[in-house]
Structure formats: C-alpha cells, structure tokens
Amino acid sequence: MNATSLPHTPPAPSGRDVRDARADRLFRWALTGVVIFVLVALASAALSMLWGGRDVLASQGLSFFYSADWNPVENRYGALVPIYGTLVTALIAMLIAVPVSFGIAFFLTEVAPRWMRGPVGTAIELLAGIPSIIYGMWGLFVLVPVMTVYVTPWLNDYLGAIPGLGVLFRGPPLGIGMLTAGFVLAIMVIPFVSAVMREVFLTVPTRLKESAYALGATKWEVSWDIVLPYTRSAVIGGVFLGLGRALGETMAVAFVIGNSVRLSPSLLDPGTTIAALIANDFGEATETYRSALLLLGFVLFLVTFVVLAIARLMLMRLARKEGT
Template structure:
C-alpha cells in the first residue's frame, strides 16, 4: 500500500508539461507507424506499375510491328527476314497444360484433404502431411529433370501407347489422344504441373476443412448421414470460398511455371490436336530463347511476357469476382 501511495504521489506531482510531452510522443509514434505501413502498401503498387511499364516499353516495337495479328499468328520464325512472330502456339500450350493440370490436381488434392481431415488415422496424418510439404519444397528444376529422365520415358513406353490404342478411331477422343508416343509432350508437362500444384490445393483445403465447426458435422452424423454426405453437404459448402481460393492460387502457379515445363514440353510452336504432341508455353518460350534474342525477337518475347501477365491478371480477377459473388450469396 505504501508503495502504491508513493507511485500515486509521483504521478500526481507530474506537471502538465510532462503529460503533454508523453501524449506528443505517443502521437508521433502513431503517425510514424501509419506512414510506414502506408508507404509499404504504396510500394507494392509502385513495383507493380513499374513492371507493367517496363513490359510495355520493351514490347512496344513488337506491338508496333505486328499489332493484334500477334495473337492469332501461329508461325514463330525469328530468323526470317523480316522476322515472323506469333503468340498463338505458346498461348495454346499455356492454356492446355494448365487446364489438364488442374483437371488432375483438383480432385486428387481435394481427395487427399478430405482423407486427412475426415478418414485418416491419427498416426498416419503426420507422415502424409510431411510428404505434401516436401513436394511443395522441391525446386522446379528437379521436377523438370525427373520428368525428362524418368516420367517422360515411362509415359512414352507404357501409358501413351495404351491410351492411343484405346481411343484409336473414336471421334474427337481419337484426335486428342493421337500418336505417336513422345518423351516430350503437352500431357507430360501438364502431369508435372499437376504434381507441382497438388501441395497448394491440398494444404489450403486441409486448413479450411479444419475450420468447419465440429457441431455441424456431429449434427449431420446424428441424423444418419454418411461420411460422403457430410463432406458433400456440410464441409464443401461451408469452405467453398477457401477451396476456390486455393485452386486459383494453384492455377496461377501452373500458368507461370517455367523450368520444369521447359525440360519436358518439347518447345515446339506448332499447334496439334493431340495432347501427346510436343508444344510450348509462354514461360518456356521466353526461358529457352531470351538469352540469344535481340531486336524485334527480344521485343516479341517481352510481348509474350506481357500477355502472360495480362492472362494471369484476368484469371485472378475472375477468381476474386467469383469469391465475392459466393460470399454475397452466402450472406443472403
């Protein structure tokens, strides 16, 4: 009590000047913190704007030379006089490989997440979780080397001949799975991409599935629902916003992946209806040719980078719009 009284006397003895000084120090610290955080946020916009401006400046000679025809021209002949450059082949390869990769990775990733959160024994969850984290940490060039030396020959010698034989003569599917088998193909690159984005979908899905209130699942089980019915009617609807966010994050990674795809896609600018044919993507084309490019050729590659930037932006913007509509619908 005596000590508290002494402290009270000290506080009471403090003059108005000391209180004003303390308040001024607090206000200065608050203003400083506000401007540091604000400048940090603005720096992101400045960096993004700088990237866009530099891409536009570098791509301007190609834009001036080819215009919109750059988008639907398939031929890529930088050594011709004058150079003939078209983005149709890389754009086609980027969209096809990303689509196939997501077609494989989404059901597998969600299946692993559902197993880990609803069905997996406790002793098995940690090893599977560590394996998923390890997949996410492997450098992309390692995936590319593994795909080139191991996965490509395996698919060309076993899986591709099997699929070609099954769908031979079938309308549409026969053209999609047409031969000959190849070590380097769009499908091989898409499979590598699916393996690479799988940890993103699985990890995010596991995290959002764990946010489902246990009482909701217990109530569903209490009225006689099976595990599949609980997942379909309770877990997925409750977490759909987070799941879609994870899927879009994985799609962004698939669209921009470079080294792994460069190793195994074949770097061919021709468009083929078969997914077993060689192809290329925007990022693979830039990686394989930029070091030896100059002049209009280099400007064309920068224009490819600008197209990839715009494509990724629209994909992420569409994902954000979808999430906003889902949140609004859930609120209603």
C-alpha cells in the same frame, strides 16, 4: 455561479497518448507505403515488358496476340501457340490436382488416424520446397519413358478412336508433350492446393460434422454437403492460387513439353508455353526476337492477371450470395 454551469474543459492528452497517436500514424503510413510500393513494382514490371516489346507490337500489330506463325528467321511472331500451351497445360494440371488435393485434405482431416496426420501432412507440404528443375528432371527421365511405353499407346488405341474427342489423344509415342507437362505441373501444384484445403477444412465446426454423422450421413456426404459448402470461398481461392503457380512455371515445363511452336490440337504432340519459350530462347535472341519475347512476358502478365481477377470476382459473388 453554479458549478455545473462552468464550461467543461477536456483534459490535456498525456504524453503516452501523444506517443501512441504518433506511432499509429507512422504505422498507417508505413503500411500505405508498402501497398503503393507493390502496386508501383507490378505496374513497372508490366510496362517495362510492354515498352521492351514495342518494336514487335508496332510491326505485327494486334495480330501478334492471335497469330500462330512464329518464325524468328523471317521476323514473324504470333503468340497464339505459347498462349494455347500455357492455358492447356495449366488446365490439365488443375483437372488432376484439384480432386487429388481434395482427397488428400479430406483424408488428413477426417479419415487418417491422428498419429498419421502430422507426418503425412508435413511430407506433402515439403514437396512444395523441391526446386522446379528437379521436377523437370524427374519428368524427363522417369515420367517420359512411362508415357512413351504405356500411356501414349493406350491413349491412341482407346481414346484416340473416339469421334471428335479422339483428336486430343492421337499422336506419336514421343512421351513429351502438353499432357506430360500437365502431369508434372499437377504434381507441383498439389502441395499448395492440398495445404490450403487442409487448413480450411480444419476450420469447419466439429458440431456440424458430428450432427451429420448422427443423422446417418456417410463421409462422402459430410465432405460434399457440409465441409465443401462451409469452406467454398477459401477452397476456390486455393485452387486459383495453384492455377497461378501452374501458369508461370518455367523449368519443369521446359524439360518435358518438347518446345515446339507448331499449333496442334493433340495433347500428345510437343508444344510450348510462354514461360518455357522465354527461358529457352532469351539468352540467344537477337534484338527483334528479344522484343518479341518481352512482349510475350507482358502477355503472360495479362493472362495471370485476368485469371486472378476472375478468381476475385468469383469470391466476391460467393460472398454476396452467402450474405443474402
């Protein structure tokens, strides 16, 4: 019989191959378990808050989510005011933080001398480690007097007279309010967003920027036409990361927002957010009121989830466009 016609017998796996396959399976199972644990923990947290707020949800119905009437004495609860305050303060924070963060990131990557980039970047990143209560105290004792004496009167005199838009900038010179809370949140968010932008700006190939400079482009044109399009997806992800941070902030906002559950279109009037209202009232809440606060926590979970889901959809759409 010809030797080539003999059936081929695969070699037996060695002991190392068996150990590697076993370790790979264990590693895959461990990672799967971690993912399942995180998903179960998130679902458990959301469902526990929903279960805790079942009494108020049964008595108020869907009106809880769009009513502005918050009166614990008469057991009437509506989440519109804290939802409005949460979204408005986060929006103010991002309107301030995103351009400032972009300027910081571009300065550190393109404009600043090399000896300055490290110390300045480290100093800005260290701001992220300051406890939020410190920001709240700074806002109450430093920013609020500045808003009372200088900013609020100027806004009332100049922007408050604008038809339509002026209603946002008319209010008493108290210094506390949603605008002040937005400023404090912006300062807290800037280190996160600028750090992400700085890291992704460093990934832009040098040859692209040098080619643009060689063609006579200015630094602004390079940043707008080269750096931002190249890092667009990562920048949007960093912005929404900062937005998630702003939506859930508690102590810093509670110091400067005024903690009022009255709905007002003015940014200068006191207001409240979901997190601040829960932090202020949960310790002394009665059983029914505690149920309403737990349901508010579920609403905050939904708001954050929706925001992050929108961010994910935007990133997927951008990735699809770039792929095509």
